[in-house]
Amino acid sequence: MDLLHKDLAGDERIAAHLFFLTLAACNTVIPIVSQDASSSHGSSDSWGEVKAIDYQGESPDEQALVSAASAYGYTLHERTSGHIVIDINGDKLRLDVLGLHEFDSVRKRMSVVIRFPDNTVKVLVKGADSTMFSILADTEKVDQIRQATRSHLTEYSSEGLRTLVVAARDLTDAELEQWQCRYEDASTSLIDRAAKLRQTAALVECNLKLLGATAIEDKLQDGVPEAIESLRQAGIKVWVLTGDKQETAISIGLSCKLLTADMQQIIINGNSEEECRNLLTDAMTRHGVQPANRKKQNSKRRKNSENGYLEIPDDTKSSNVLQRRSGKEEPDVCAPLALIIDGNSLVYILEKDLQSEKAGIVDLIKSRTDDMTLAIGDGANDVSMIQMADVGVGICGQEGRQAVMASDFAMGQFRFLKRLLLVHGHWNYQRVGYLVLYNFYRNAVFVLMLFWYVPFFVVKSELFEFPRCIAQKKGGTYWAISPHVFVIHF
Template sequence: MYGLNTFTPPKSRPWYLLFLKEMTSGFALLLWFAGIASFVAFFTEHKNEDVRFVLFACHKNFSRFLFLFHSHHHHYYYQAYLGGALIFTVVMTGLFSYYQQMSSSKVFKSFKQMTPQYAFVLRNGRKQEILAEQLVVGDIVYCNAGDRIPADIRIIHSDGMKIDNSSITGESKPLLRTIERCDDDNQSYLEASNLAFFSTNCTDGNGIGIIIATGDNTVIGDLASIVSNIGEQTTPIAREISSFVNIITIISLLSGALFFGLTIYFGQSIFNAFILMIGITVGNVPEGLLPALTVVLTVAAKRMAAKKCMVKHLEAVETLGSTSVICTDKTGTLTQNRMTVEHLWFGGDSYLNRGEMFCLDEEENEHIKQRLDWLSLKRCAMLCSRAEFLDDNPIIKNRKTLGDASETAIMKFLEESIGPVEQYRQLYPKLAEKPFNSTTKYQYSIHRKNNPNTGLFSSHFLVMKGAPERILERCKWRVNDEGKTFPIDNRFITMFEDVYRDYGSHGERVLAFCDREFTNEEFDEYYQFDGKNLDEIIELNNLRFLGLISMIDPPRPDVPNAVSLCRQAGIRVVMITGDHPITAQAIAKMCGIISIEHRGTSIASLRSTTSIINNQRSIVVPGNELEEMPDDDLRQVLESYGEIVFARTSPKQKLRVVEQFQALGEIVAVTGDGVNDSLALKKADIGIAMGITGSEVSKQAADMILLDDNFATIVIGIEEGRRIFDNLKKTISYILAGNVTTIYPFILYAVLGIPLAISTPTALLIALGTDMVPAISLAYEKSENDIMNIGPRNAKKDRMVDGRLLQRAYLTIGIMISSAAFFSYFITMWYHGYDPLMLIYSQHRWNDPNDTFPIRELYTNNHINTTLNERMTIQIEAQSAYFTGIIVMQWMDVIVCKTRRVSIFRHGMSNWVLNFSIIFETLIAAAFIYTPALNHVMQTHPIDWRCIVWTLPFMFMLFFYEEFRKWIIRKFPSSFFGKELLA
């Protein structure tokens, strides 16, 4: 009737518009300009019969045109042929880019399906978890702090439930929700206190509501069309690539115009000047770069997804690679989030839980179970909890639950040792509740107690749990084993602190419990707690202390190694937790955040900050001391300590730590799972939310979501981010080095008048054919083995395309490749009787149909006259030799591009995509050189095999040069040459 609880997606652009965009973006416009200019030049310079010949031939049979082109003075129709080749290039590049964009889009759509929103709903008399999109009008849903409201709902129960309505009304302060009816006719429904709207966030408390609208019928659904019209933000990677495209385009146009002018100045014809301008312009354009980069990023995104890391924004991966500080939570991220009850302390006695209730004999256990102090603690632990069982699995530890790890551990312990928790809770109905939050660090609930004999109302009482120090400060009384109440004295406080410290030193999380009985004068039977601010009507003092329950949540097995890898990579791992400093210190040592050998850990007062800094290397900073610390002192602590743990912190303090790290120039990654973490997640350079335990609010604020909630996945992401950055640089370097080899022939043509060593079709073949697959194969290259042994890159200085990369591509590798190709070119010319010195300033005679330009016979030194067609055939063969020289050198270029620092002997040749690409490149080149039909299409000619042999020394020279360069980088990384040679 109502359909799925989803928005109707906005109309997507038609495929032909997306395709058109690909053919008119990046370098495409430059190629369109060159192609159209070629046709314009042809139609303006040639006779009408030539134009009719071309149009007629193309109309009747394009292959017939190619044959005529090569058999009837094809240089006359060169502009038309060039224009057709350039436009064909634009169309094919557009098709490839369009396909890759569609593939990339599918990847990121699949990411959204990895973290669907769920909702708890009452169906068939049971609380169930279902997909939010399956909700319908009339469903009763449960909302807790940190949840996103799954539809428009009418509140029917509220326990201090507050909603962030800022996305709809602009009201930044969370608003209390009540069940009270709105009787003001002039009040907007958006301001009604008994309504909560889809996509807003529950920031505090909890509530129950009945769905009144779903999907497009919600308030936010009415705004969806407006939102869909907002343009997407350009990512940093896209901006950097766009900037690079603009720079190359400007260089292409300016250099083309410059050499056009120089050619005219040196007295060559406008035709020759035009050919040179088009060649220089096209030669500067790395036509295959953008499609190759698209593939690199798509492959990286798929790899991240396979490693349980969902990237909401692609640039987040690259940012993660430059992270220098990780501020991480403890529970669930560093630890397994599988808490079990370890110790209980009540009546002055401590008990260890090991399956049997108190690790005592059966008779002693039964005696303890009858103690009134235990019964009071048991009642408080059972009732002051929001955890619930979602199934009836007979194996209690395997039951699915709703609730945080601590409450779940206590509930399962009580279910196993006492009996059904839910039945016990029904004896004491919950009337109101104040949920736990990281600021107050406690929670409480109010319950009704009936007379066991009559079943009539007896009184109300409060049960409360939280951080032990927060609970103790509100208690004036304690209870003994007979249920008698005594004032809390110094002796008891000392015992409490000793036990608390002992539990915490073993990495146990400790909760304290207390209660209070209300008189009927305070709250009678008919008092309505629902919808009221409990903190205003209840004085949280004069409470009765009941005891402690500790839980152990061991670190994940792979976390110590992950922290060690971060330390090797120059990344500091800082724990920011709400746990007690002693517990935080113990877990930090287990995880390796605080090294065992560092004995200088301090939990002392930081009022004498300087003296502590001078004597310590690692430190635990409690939240109360952090609150009093000025920003300057905090920054001094952050700079001076290598290992830091912040304990008992609030969300605002977590945000402050992040801000101060950023003020020091650090790139900060922050993990978070709660609604209160959203500020720090947004402020961080990269926010990382938990996919399993994370609230919807934290997931919305984050840039990345860990689908397995595992800290080790962050380290994998950092390595992947560095790998992506390295592979992007490798891809760009490889493409530019091959690209520049198509420019140098035009420069020699303009400066020395040497006949062109490369034709435009073969230049395009290099950019879009032979170089494309090897460039894409670098996306699959594994990380270099030292990638996690070097410090984070400086995102402001170490750019993807910098001067060192351009110098290596254009002036070092590019010149080596061009030298080998020119050697093949001149050797071929020499075989046909043209000495290299004869070719200097020979362009006028070479293209003159009336000049016989004699060649010198190789062995007799006799001079033989030549025709223009014979010279064109010789030039095409020499151009084919130049093209082959580039291919041979690019074999080695793609191999040396596999690493930026590590020797290829150590790195290996395990990238089979790259290995295949070399074979593919070779087969493509051979097909165009030795296939007669393709010879006509691409202006190529079979060459002598000796041309390839002459290229091999250059290839090995390139290899040894690169190995020497990388050796200097590894041996002297901090030296001038070590830094300048790293590209």
Template sequence: MPPSRGASALTCLTGLPQVALVQWTESVGLTLVNRDLTSMQLRTPSGQILTYCILQTFPFTSESKRMGVIVRDESTAEITFYMKGADVAMSTVVQYNDWLEEECGNMAREGLRTLVVAKRALTDEQYQDFENRYNQAKLSIHDRTLKVAAVVESLEREMELLCLTGVEDQLQTDVRPTLEMLRNAGLKVCLKYYEHEFVELACQCPAVVCCRCGPTQKAHIVKLLQQHTGRRTCAIGDGGNDVSMIQAADCGIGIEGKEGRQASLAADFSVSQFKHIGRLLVVHGRSSYKRSAALSQFVMHRGLIISTMQAVFSSVFYFASVPLYQGFLMVGPCSCTVEVCSWWCRVPRVTSLLSSRYATVYTMFPVFSLVLDQDVKPEMAMLYPELYKDLTKVRPQLGIKGENGGRSLSCKTFLVWVLISIYQGGILMFGALVLFESEFVHVVAISFTALILTELLMVALTVRTWHWLMAVAELLSLGCYVASLAFLNQYFDVPFIMTVTFVWKVSAITVVSCLPLYVLKYLKRKLSPPSYSKLSS
């Protein structure tokens, strides 16, 4: 229930249980009026104000799993040490009782977050002795942390058990459907709520639960899974104690919750609700992976195909150091050999613009437009999370199988694109050398025009769902090349470009370089269609 009074005092509290307890005490008449670093004020149901002076505070740590405070009642001058923490940590410091363990178990079975509260009255002499030892420990140069912890533990003995609290930590909406979606997508879920770390169990079971783990232990579990399975891990958390785990994982997702934004600030991705994780992974994650794979493969193909053409060109002319399409940095005096100079120097030196424009103006927009491609609609990816399994690499040694054998970017796909680049580069260069007639400048015009058309057609054949910006990118690139021919008429044989001979030669080379690949792609889709094509059909 939201606080009606003392709302400013709640800003000094951290964590859901603390806020819930303060709000509950207010509902029964005991209100927290003010809380700062040195004092605290409470209002009783009768309206009396109780003022306490805060003498010492002992913050929560993942190792001790408890926190405490020493206060002095201003009206009675009584000094009291209060402590609260997890039942496993408090059961050893409170006086013997026969109900704590049973009641903790009952609350835990109801899904409540339990806290044990205890106190110990201190005399002035006891507190002065503690304060002296505590200050000396904090001034120690060696083993300061251990000495401070030992002094504090001297107070944690035979404490009076006050109460056991249980706070309901409700799940966010659609948590169960989201977990089912991730399971259907082939992702294994590990909820960290149990003490023991069973790596074998984590590898064999679809879900593993670990509890009462500190930040270091959570990060250690993530590293164990990475080392023993070799798989990518994704850590999801909403609190400050999840930061180490999130940073240790390959991918960290932070949820902005009531316990602050530490997790979301330390994570790679931040969401407001747990239910958004499903869409983040099966829609955006899947699309981002496939688009990045296509983009990287085309960037590699764009550079390798022109390198193949250069290699073929150099081999024909006895490996002379003559570039086919010169770059900006290679503009200068002629460096051709005597045998080749009579051929090459007929091509003006400003053809150095070609290779640079090929990678920027002529082919950049279509290649980068692949980031807009999608094989299925987001609604379909959410409805069939099994499509995410297509991204899984086949690993027989771990018993992990991808549905269609693999990832969009792997050594296999890299080799395929290398072979495609070599094939197309060889066809383009050999075709231009075979079909040109008397002028060597025709080789540059034929090969470069066929190269531009081949790259544009390859992008078009790869697209699965056309976006209007993709069509604009294709037409814009083709228009830029045609327009540049008019501006570079002194660098091309314009009368030859306007002839039917030039058109059919360029068309023939382009068809030979692209048509076999299209036929192979068509046969593959017919004989072994991907999962998304089955859904679309």
């Protein structure tokens, strides 16, 4: 904050200015300006002088970043399809928006190309550190800043904060002309539009200058630890797939009681297929686990489900379902295990490149095991996972209703999943079982009546109408009473 108020034109002050400018401009948040009537008490002249701005966006993280920039004097005041207006400490700055590359799960970043009043063109980028550091310019000064930023990100992640990296660079006239031509073609393409837009974004998302990093606290909803503990006690395997850093995933796992202090954490961070395979093999040997991808092993794993746990954040995903051996070859066999796999290792483990890693994990479990899968999420990036699972549950939250529209069941909070599975799920299972047995015995009684009456009354056709009389005329009363008799009997 001190850098913004220094009367200097140094690189640090410019970087701080671009940092907050990126937070205010690189997003899809819509500012809604309203008059604040609470500021006027008895004076009609002062009515509407103070204006309140309410930010509406697809992601609560973007709203938090825009609000943070506003707190430091960079207030997003107006947004249209062609320009944005930012109030910088009382001075209005109008920026022309030449193009916007929205966030996607492949690039894991978003960027906006803007033109300043002095006709300079810049690209402002923010995204995950796993993809941002690889597109930074290679200079000695940048390397020093990069190392300091990495240490700060690690510290933030260990506290359970969600981190982003912010960068920018200037575009030359030739680069701008090339990008505009490709961007217009990709935006109007009817075939592979998403892939073409990613290729177009790669033209400007390179050789960036690192500006800084952000950290946002994502608080857990009420009742999440208790709900996860109840699901684990019921023998349900709980896997977490998240795009956060591994340190953030582990911290969140501890806060929601998915991970406990007595768990042995198996962390797989490999840079090649062979290295990942060796790490998995060593972990299985050291902790006494074996693959469970056969029907007999699945049955045995269900019986021992209370003693073993798997936790997979994404950046944390796995292709092997591990089962604890019954023997006591190692002293730490009795301790529960937590499997944590970094997202960079997932491509080597699955031996293929997945467009949607979350959906790929669900498909992996369905194809290699006989278990039923349930996926729950609240964002647009969870839609493919929800649709792939046997049962999809969408949470109606602040990130939109895409997950709810694609799900089988919708709920307001995660803690309601406990009652959905353990109460309503159990009742539904019991009622379906009763219904199947009822239909079986009803049809058996109906057919056997006809079967025994035919041999005795085949000669006298008028007497053979008796079963039909029961089925048609008196059938309503008979079949209405039979379910109650059935319930009492069973």
